[in-house]
Amino acid sequence: MKVLVLNCGSSSIKYQLIDMETNEVQAKGTVERIGESEGKLKHKTAKGEKVLHEVFATHSDGLKRAFELLCDNDPIKDLCEISAVGHRVVYGGEALTKTCLITPAVLKTIHDAEPLAPLHIPAHVLGIKVVQDLLPGVPQVAVFDTAFHQTMPEHAYLYALPYELYTEDHIRRYGFHGTSHQYVAKRLAELMGKPVESLNIITCHLGNGSSITAIEGGKSIDTSMGLTPLEGLCMGTRCGDLDPAVLTFLGKSKGWDLQKLDDICNKKSGLLGLSNISNDCRVLEDLVLAEGNADALRAMSVFNYRILKYIGSYATVLGHVDAIVFTAGIGENSPYVRKEVCSKLQLLGVEIDEIANDVHGKERRISTDASAVEVWVIPTNEELAIAQQTYALVKSL
Numbered sequence: 001m002k003v004l005v006l007n008c009g010s011s012s013i014k015y016q017l018i019d020m021e022t023n024e025v026q027a028k029g030t031v032e033r034i035g036e037s038e039g040k041l042k043h044k045t046a047k048g049e050k051v052l053h054e055v056f057a058t059h060s061d062g063l064k065r066a067f068e069l070l071c072d073n074d075p076i077k078d079l080c081e082i083s084a085v086g087h088r089v090v091y092g093g094e095a096l097t098k099t100c101l102i103t104p105a106v107l108k109t110i111h112d113a114e115p116l117a118p119l120h121i122p123a124h125v126l127g128i129k130v131v132q133d134l135l136p137g138v139p140q141v142a143v144f145d146t147a148f149h150q151t152m153p154e155h156a157y158l159y160a161l162p163y164e165l166y167t168e169d170h171i172r173r174y175g176f177h178g179t180s181h182q183y184v185a186k187r188l189a190e191l192m193g194k195p196v197e198s199l200n201i202i203t204c205h206l207g208n209g210s211s212i213t214a215i216e217g218g219k220s221i222d223t224s225m226g227l228t229p230l231e232g233l234c235m236g237t238r239c240g241d242l243d244p245a246v247l248t249f250l251g252k253s254k255g256w257d258l259q260k261l262d263d264i265c266n267k268k269s270g271l272l273g274l275s276n277i278s279n280d281c282r283v284l285e286d287l288v289l290a291e292g293n294a295d296a297l298r299a300m301s302v303f304n305y306r307i308l309k310y311i312g313s314y315a316t317v318l319g320h321v322d323a324i325v326f327t328a329g330i331g332e333n334s335p336y337v338r339k340e341v342c343s344k345l346q347l348l349g350v351e352i353d354e355i356a357n358d359v360h361g362k363e364r365r366i367s368t369d370a371s372a373v374e375v376w377v378i379p380t381n382e383e384l385a386i387a388q389q390t391y392a393l394v395k396s397l
C-alpha cells in the first residue's frame, strides 16, 4: 500500500509517496511559488532529481504536474496505485481532536476554522478538493498539528482572559507541531525499550518554528505554542512570549496598525530581529563560535535561555522527568545549542557526554550513564508519522 502525504501551504505544496510495507520514501517533492510569474517544482526519486521551472497558476496546476511526474514510471505508473492520501492540517481546534477520514462534514469543520489559521486553512481545503477531483474515491485523511495537544488540562490551555472569550470565541491555547512531538516521544519509548505510557518526557522541537512539550505518560499536558504558533520560544523570525502591552504601546507610540504589528512579531523578530543578521541558527552559531560576534551571541543567548526556562518549568509541571528529546533542524543538528541548554540543567541532574553530543541528524542518546535524566537526539519525521496514521486509519475502515 502506498500513501501520498501532502502538506499544502499558502503558495507551496510538499509531497511524499511512502510505501507502507517498508516505510520507504519512493518520491518526494515540492511545488513552490504557486500563483507567481514563475513557479518551481522539484521532484526526487531513487533515480534522481528533476527540477521544473513553470507557471503554476493554482494549487490544482501544481498538483497535476506533480502527479504527472509521479506516474512517469518513477515510482508508479498510474495514480490508482495510491491507496490513500494523508494531509497535514495545521489546525483542528476542539472539534477535530484526532486523525480522521475527510468526509464532507470534516471538510466543512476544517474550512470553518479559517479565521484562526487564515494562512494555512484555505490552502489545506484547496489541496483536499484538488485530490477529490484528481483521485476520486481515494480515501483522504487529515492529521492535525493541534490534535496531540488536546489532552492539555484546562489550567494549561486557558488564557487568563474573560472566560467568555474562550466559550464564545474559542480563544485558548491549542499548541502546534503535535505530530512531531508525538512521533519523537513514541520513538524515544521504542529506543528506551519502555512503554510510552510509563514515561515523562520533555520534547524540544527546535527549527525555524520552535516549541517544547511536556508529555506525561504519552499525553501532552502543556506546550509552548498557543492560539497560534507565535507563543513561546524565540524562533527564527517570531518573537514568542511577549507582554501584550508591548503591542498596545507600539500601536499608540508609533501609530502601527494591527497588520504592521503582526508582521513585526511573526516575520521580523526572533533570531533575525535580535541579531539583525539572519534567522538561520547555523549562520549565527558559526559567527558565535568563530569570532564571538556580539550580535549573533545576543540572539542565541535569548534563544537558549527561553529553551532552558521552558524545560525548567515543564520539569516542575511533570514532577519527574525521564528524558529530554531534541528534534527538528536545530535540535537535531546543533551540539552548541544542546550543550548551552543542558549544561545549565544541573538541578535536574542532567549530564551531557560531549563526544556523544557531536551528532547531526541521527538518533543518539547524548547523556552520560550517570545523568539523572536521559537526553536524546531523535530526528523528527512528520511525513512518516502522517503516512502511518493515515495507513492505520484506512486499514481499520
Ligand code: AMP
Pocket (backbone or CB within 6 Å): 206, 207, 208, 209, 236, 279, 280, 281, 282, 283, 285, 328, 329, 330, 333, 334, 360
Ligand atoms: P527546520 O525548520 O526544522 O527545517 O529547521 C531549520 C533551522 O535548523 C534553521 O535555523 C537552520 O539554521 C537550523 N539548522 C540546520 N542545520 C543546522 C546546523 N548544522 N547547526 C545549527 N543549526 C542548523
